[in-house]
Amino acid sequence: MNIKPIGVILIIALCLFPAFFEDATAVESINWRSYEEGLAVSKVEKKKVFLHFYADWCVFCGKMAKETFQNPDVIAYLNNHFISVRVDTDKRPDTAMKYGVMGLPSSWFLTEMGEAIGTAPGFIGPDTLLSMLKEVNGLDTGS
Numbered sequence: 001m002n003i004k005p006i007g008v009i010l011i012i013a014l015c016l017f018p019a020f021f022e023d024a025t026a027v028e029s030i031n032w033r034s035y036e037e038g039l040a041v042s043k044v045e046k047k048k049v050f051l052h053f054y055a056d057w058c059v060f061c062g063k064m065a066k067e068t069f070q071n072p073d074v075i076a077y078l079n080n081h082f083i084s085v086r087v088d089t090d091k092r093p094d095t096a097m098k099y100g101v102m103g104l105p106s107s108w109f110l111t112e113m114g115e116a117i118g119t120a121p122g123f124i125g126p127d128t129l130l131s132m133l134k135e136v137n138g139l140d141t142g143s
Contacts, residue, residue, distance in 0.1 A: 038085035049110035058104040060123040071126035
């Protein structure tokens, strides 16, 4: 079988097209950091911290992970304006105790220096979280 050069190019293009299309539609994810790293980076980058406490067994934590933290607007806003920290309370009960976390999920907003601005207990939908993030980001916390 004699394949002409245009045929080779067409075959290569058809093979590469699905990979190109997959990259173009890939969803960005939140750049989660550990507690210690997140607090250190927030001081250097002068960004507020979004601190989220969760556990694998928590139903509403899973719902928030699937609905809220997969929302492209939430992802973009967190990655651009905050240092995002996620703490598994089963693995880090000391950190949860430090913040007095009694129920899950629990979301906190911290200044660039790690001081608490406020907290929001329970499931937070994407639109509500985005509004909260914008409000907190607009606060002058004196740093």
